[in-house]
Amino acid sequence: MLDVLNAAVTVIKKNKNVEFNFAGAWSQKEADTKLKALKIIKDNQIENFVNFCGVISGKEKDNFLRHTDILVFPTWYPYEGCPMVIIEAMAYCCPVISTKDVGAIPEMVIDGETGILIDKKNPEQLADAIFKILNSSEIRLNMGKSGRIRFNNYYTHDVNTDNIINTFIK
Numbered sequence: 001m002l003d004v005l006n007a008a009v010t011v012i013k014k015n016k017n018v019e020f021n022f023a024g025a026w027s028q029k030e031a032d033t034k035l036k037a038l039k040i041i042k043d044n045q046i047e048n049f050v051n052f053c054g055v056i057s058g059k060e061k062d063n064f065l066r067h068t069d070i071l072v073f074p075t076w077y078p079y080e081g082c083p084m085v086i087i088e089a090m091a092y093c094c095p096v097i098s099t100k101d102v103g104a105i106p107e108m109v110i111d112g113e114t115g116i117l118i119d120k121k122n123p124e125q126l127a128d129a130i131f132k133i134l135n136s137s138e139i140r141l142n143m144g145k146s147g148r149i150r151f152n153n154y155y156t157h158d159v160n161t162d163n164i165i166n167t168f169i170k
Contacts, residue, residue, distance in 0.1 A: 001033060003074050005040045005050070006123035011130050012049050018134065020072075021051045023064060065092040069140060070133050073098045075105075076120040082108065090114060090151040093144035097129045114147040 001022070008020045026034050041050050056064050071089035073096065080103035087108070089096050096115035098105050111117040116129040133140050153159070 001037055002040065003121060003123045003126055004072055005037055005046075007072075007126035007130060008046060008050065009040065009044045010124070010127035011134070012044075012046050014131070015134065016049075019049050019051060021053055021064070021068070023053050023056050023061075025055045061088075065089060065094060068092070068094050070094065070130060071096045071098075071115075072126070072130065074118060074120075074122075074126055075099055075102055077102070079103070080105065087151060087155045090147035090155065093141075093148045095133050095140055095143035095147060097126065097133070108150075110146070110150065114143055114150050 004020065004022075008018075011018055041047055053064065065088060068089070071085065071094050073083065073085055073089075075083070076099055082104040083098075086096050086098060086105065090108075096109045098109050098115065098117060099120050100106050100111070100117035102120070106117060109115040109117055116132065118125045118129055133143065
């Protein structure tokens, strides 16, 4: 979260035609992070460019993803595994910016094809990745289409069901 906000400061300085929408709830354990986030927003006067949407699900989530140009998910949580949000973004033709060397993310996001993988805790690199996709509709559309193809090939309900059945048959 803080890495995204710090990258947002850089992006917003150069491009006022953006907004950063954060989905999800604040947990009680994140009280300190929330205070830091609000301070970054206030100190850099980016209140008009940042929205906290809270938990979204169902049709609201479909609408959120349908109107998302880039999914930014630079996690460095050591037990991240296979984040569903990445799969969902690819289903909606949304390029993904995430973190290399974390869980299964490098197997999910093909760097330069379905999105961009960055180093952990690197807001400058994150801002550069956002600019790269933001500034080229061709890159954004091609990565989105490639992500959708990857979703269809590896992450649909039918593909996963077949994989589970094949696991038990073999």
